[in-house]
Amino acid sequence: MHEEYGGVVPELASRDHIRRLIPLLERVLVEAACHRSDMAAIAYTSGPGLAGALLVGASFAEALAQTLNISALPVHHLEGHLLSPLLGKSPPEFPFIALLVSGGHTQLMRVAEVGEYELLGESLDDAAGEAFDKTAKLLGLGYPGGPALAALAMKGTAGRFKLPRPMLNSGDLAFSFSGLKTAVLTIVRSRSLDEADKADLAAEFQEAVAEVLATKAIAACRKHRLSRLVVAGGVGANLRLRERLDAAMAKFGGKVFYPELELCTDNGAMIAFCGAQRLLRGMVPESRGGAFAVRPRWPLNELAQAF
Amino acid sequence: MRLLAFETATRRLSVALWLDGELLQRSADMPNSGSEVLLPWTHELLAEAGISLQQLDGIAFGAGPGGFTGLRLACGVTQGLAWGLNIPVAPVSTLQALALAAGDGDTWAVLDARMNEVYAATYRVAGDGVTELTAPVCSPPAVLPAPTFSVGTAVGDGFAAYPELQQRAPGLTVCPDQWPTATAVARIGARIFANGGGVTAAEAQPVYVRDKVALTTAERLARGGVR
Numbered sequence: 001m002h003e004e005y006g007g008v009v010p011e012l013a014s015r016d017h018i019r020r021l022i023p024l025l026e027r028v029l030v031e032a033a034c035h036r037s038d039m040a041a042i043a044y045t046s047g048p049g050l051a052g053a054l055l056v057g058a059s060f061a062e063a064l065a066q067t068l069n070i071s072a073l074p075v076h077h078l079e080g081h082l083l084s085p086l087l088g089k090s091p092p093e094f095p096f097i098a099l100l101v102s103g104g105h106t107q108l109m110r111v112a113e114v115g116e117y118e119l120l121g122e123s124l125d126d127a128a129g130e131a132f133d134k135t136a137k138l139l140g141l142g143y144p145g146g147p148a149l150a151a152l153a154m155k156g157t158a159g160r161f162k163l164p165r166p167m168l169n170s171g172d173l174a175f176s177f178s179g180l181k182t183a184v185l186t187i188v189r190s191r192s193l194d195e196a197d198k199a200d201l202a203a204e205f206q207e208a209v210a211e212v213l214a215t216k217a218i219a220a221c222r223k224h225r226l227s228r229l230v231v232a233g234g235v236g237a238n239l240r241l242r243e244r245l246d247a248a249m250a251k252f253g254g255k256v257f258y259p260e261l262e263l264c265t266d267n268g269a270m271i272a273f274c275g276a277q278r279l280l281r282g283m284v285p286e287s288r289g290g291a292f293a294v295r296p297r298w299p300l301n302e303l304a305q306a307f
Numbered sequence: 308m309r310l311l312a313f314e315t316a317t318r319r320l321s322v323a324l325w326l327d328g329e330l331l332q333r334s335a336d337m338p339n340s341g342s343e344v345l346l347p348w349t350h351e352l353l354a355e356a357g358i359s360l361q362q363l364d365g366i367a368f369g370a371g372p373g374g375f376t377g378l379r380l381a382c383g384v385t386q387g388l389a390w391g392l393n394i395p396v397a398p399v400s401t402l403q404a405l406a407l408a409a410g411d412g413d414t415w416a417v418l419d420a421r422m423n424e425v426y427a428a429t430y431r432v433a434g435d436g437v438t439e440l441t442a443p444v445c446s447p448p449a450v451l452p453a454p455t456f457s458v459g460t461a462v463g464d465g466f467a468a469y470p471e472l473q474q475r476a477p478g479l480t481v482c483p484d485q486w487p488t489a490t491a492v493a494r495i496g497a498r499i500f501a502n503g504g505g506v507t508a509a510e511a512q513p514v515y516v517r518d519k520v521a522l523t524t525a526e527r528l529a530r531g532g533v534r
C-alpha cells in the first residue's frame with residue numbers, strides 16, 4: 001500500500017490498522033487454538049510511533065481488557081525489538097549489549113534485565129534504516145528501500161566508489177548517517193550512473209553502514225566487558241551487516257544473537273513476549289479505570305518511570 | 308435494550324447509556340484527551356445505572372465524518388468492547404446525530420472539516436427518525452450546494468467557521484453551537500437495532516468522507532514534484 005506513495009502516509013496506515021485489527025486477531029486465535037477468555041492480559045504498543053496508528057491498538061486493547069477483566073499492558077515498541085532475540089531457539093542470557101537498528105532508531109544499549117536498559121549511544125541524525133530508505137530512493141529503488149538496496153548491493157563491488165565512514169573514530173558510541181546519504185546524492189548528481197555503477201554505489205553504501213555499526217557495536221561490548229551482542233530491528237536483516245558483526249564478534253570471543261528473520265521487522269509477537277515477561281515479573285501498571293494515553297515520542301530510558 | 312454510545316468526532320466528546328429510552332450522558336469539551344475519559348465515563352454511567360458491561364446489548368458510535376483521530380478512538384473502543392462482549396455495533400452518521408440535536412424538520416447539518424472544507428448533508432428529522440435527503444460530502448464551503456428546502460434548521464459549527472454559508476439558505480434558523488452528541492447517537496442506534504440492523508465489531512468502521520489524504524508518487528510527479 002505505502003509503495004505507491006513512496007513512503008508511509010500516517011493517515012493511511014491508521015486507516016489500514018483499524019480495518020485489519022480484528023480479522024488478524026481472529027486468525028491468530030484460530031491458529032493458536034485459543035479463545036478470547038484464555039487471554040491473561042493484553043499487551044499493546046503504546047509508543048513510540050505514529051500517533052494515529054498507536055491509538056488504534058491502544059483503544060482496542062484497553063477496551064477489550066475491560067470486558068475480559070484483565071490487564072492491558074502498554075509496551076514500548078523498542079523494548080519489543082530489544083527482547084525479540086529471546087524468542088529464538090538459543091536465546092542469550094542477561095546481561096547483553098543490544099544494537100537496535102530500525103527505520104526510526106539506531107541505538108546501542110546495555111540490557112541488564114527485562115526493564116533495565118541503559119542507552120550507550122545513538123544516531124545524532126538519521127537512523128540506519130532511514131539512511132537505507134533514503135539512499136534507495138536516490139537510486140530510484142522502490143519502497144521499502146532497505147531490502148531493495150541490499151539486493152542491488154549483492155550485484156556490486158564495494159570500494160569502487162568511496163563513501164565516508166561517519167564518526168567511525170569519534171571515540172564514543174554515537175552515530176551519524178545523514179552525511180552518507182548526502183555523499184551518495186553528490187555522486188548521483190555529478191554523473192550519470194548505469195546499472196553496474198548503481199550496484200557498486202549500493203555495495204559501498206551498505207559496506208559503510210555495516211562497518212560503522214559493527215565497529216561501534218564491538219566497541220560497546222569491549223567497553224562493558226560483555227561477550228553477548230543482540231541485534232534487533234529491520235536493518236538487522238541485512239546479511240552484510242550480519243557477516244561483519246559475526247566476524248568481529250568471533251575475533252573478540254563473543255557471539256551475536258539475532259531474532260528469527262520474520263521477527264526482525266515490526267511484529268506483534270515481540271510485543272506479546274514483552275507483555276508476558278512483564279506480567280511474569282508482576283510489572284503491571286496501576287489501572288486508571290480504563291484511561292489510557294499513547295506516547296508517540298517516548299525515550300526508552302524513561303521506561304522505568306512507567307512502572 | 309441497553310446500549311452504550313460514543314461520539315468523539317468533534318471537540319465535544321460524549322458517552323451515553325441508553326436504557327429502554329432512558330438516557331444518561333457524560334460530555335465535555337476536550338479535544339485530544341478522549342482516551343483519558345471514554346472508558347472511565349463508561350464505568351461511571353454503568354455504575355450509575357447499576358449494571359455491568361456484560362449486560363449491554365449493543366454499542367452505537369458516531370462513525371463520522373469528523374476528526375480522523377476522534378473517529379478512530381470511538382471506533383477502536385467500540386470494536387474492543389463489542390468484540391470482547393460479543394455484541395453488535397450500530398455505526399451512526401455523526402451528521403445524522405447533529406441533525407437529530409436540531410429537532411424535528413428539515414436540517415442542513417454542516418461541520419467544520421478544517422483545511423477550508425466542511426462536511427455537510429441534509430436530513431428530515433421526525434422524533435428519533437432521521438431520513439437522509441442528501442448524502443454527506445466534504446467540500447469547500449464556496450461550492451457546497453445549498454439545500455433544496457427553504458424552511459428548517461442550519462446546524463453545526465460549519466456555520467460558525469463559515470458564516471457566509473448562512474446567506475445560501477436565508478430561510479433557515481441557524482444553530483451554530485449545536486454538537487453531535489452520544490445521546491443522539493444512542494437514540495439513532497437504538498432505532499437501528501430495533502429495526503434488526505447492526506454489524507459485527509470487525510465491520511464497525513469509521514466513515515471518513517474525506518478520502519484524499521495524500522498524493523501518490525505518480526501524482527506528485529505529475530504536479531512537477533520530485534521523487
Ligand SMILES: Nc1ncnc2c1ncn2[C@@H]1O[C@H](COP(=O)(O)OP(=O)(O)O)[C@@H](O)[C@H]1O
Pocket residue numbers: 101102103104105128129130132133144145146147150233234235236237238239264265266
Ligand atoms: N535487508 C535489509 N537491509 C537494510 N535495511 C533493511 C533490510 N530489511 C529491512 N531494512 C530496513 O529496516 C527498516 C524497517 O525496520 P523496522 O524495525 O520495521 O523499523 P521501524 O519500526 O523503525 O519502522 C526499514 O528502514 C528498512 O528499509
Ligand SMILES: [Mg+2]
Pocket residue numbers: 077081102103233234265266
Ligand atoms: Mg520497529
